[in-house]
Amino acid sequence: MSAKNLDNKNRWRSKTIAFRMSPEENEQLEKVVRLSGLTKQDYITRKLLNRDVIVQGNPKVYKALRNELVAVLEELQRIEMGNAVYDELLDMIELITVILGGMKEDNE
Numbered sequence: 001m002s003a004k005n006l007d008n009k010n011r012w013r014s015k016t017i018a019f020r021m022s023p024e025e026n027e028q029l030e031k032v033v034r035l036s037g038l039t040k041q042d043y044i045t046r047k048l049l050n051r052d053v054i055v056q057g058n059p060k061v062y063k064a065l066r067n068e069l070v071a072v073l074e075e076l077q078r079i080e081m082g083n084a085v086y087d088e089l090l091d092m093i094e095l096i097t098v099i100l101g102g103m104k105e106d107n108e
Contacts, residue, residue, distance in 0.1 A: 037060055
């Protein structure tokens with residue numbers, strides 16, 4: 001039996017919501033969740049309820065950013081060889097830019 005979950009307002013999280021995604025959508029979701037530093041549940045809940053997802057810089061988020069930037073570099077090198085640009089790559093570059101821009105503002 002799983003442990004009972006409380007949200008940040010001490011409300012029981014007793015309802016289960018499920019939906020299907022393609023493997024590509026799941027991979028994209030996993031990436032943005034890693035970059036957010038939140039749990040998947042918290043990330044999805046905030047997005048569905050149209051709340052801001054505020055990224056708090058920590059070692060886990062920095063590692064995820066580093067790994068995603070390596071993946072972006074590999075994709076850019078692939079594109080340089082004359083291959084097509086995928087929308088997912090552009091979305092990821094935009095998300096990384098927003099996260100890094102927010103971290104810069106916090107440090108000033």
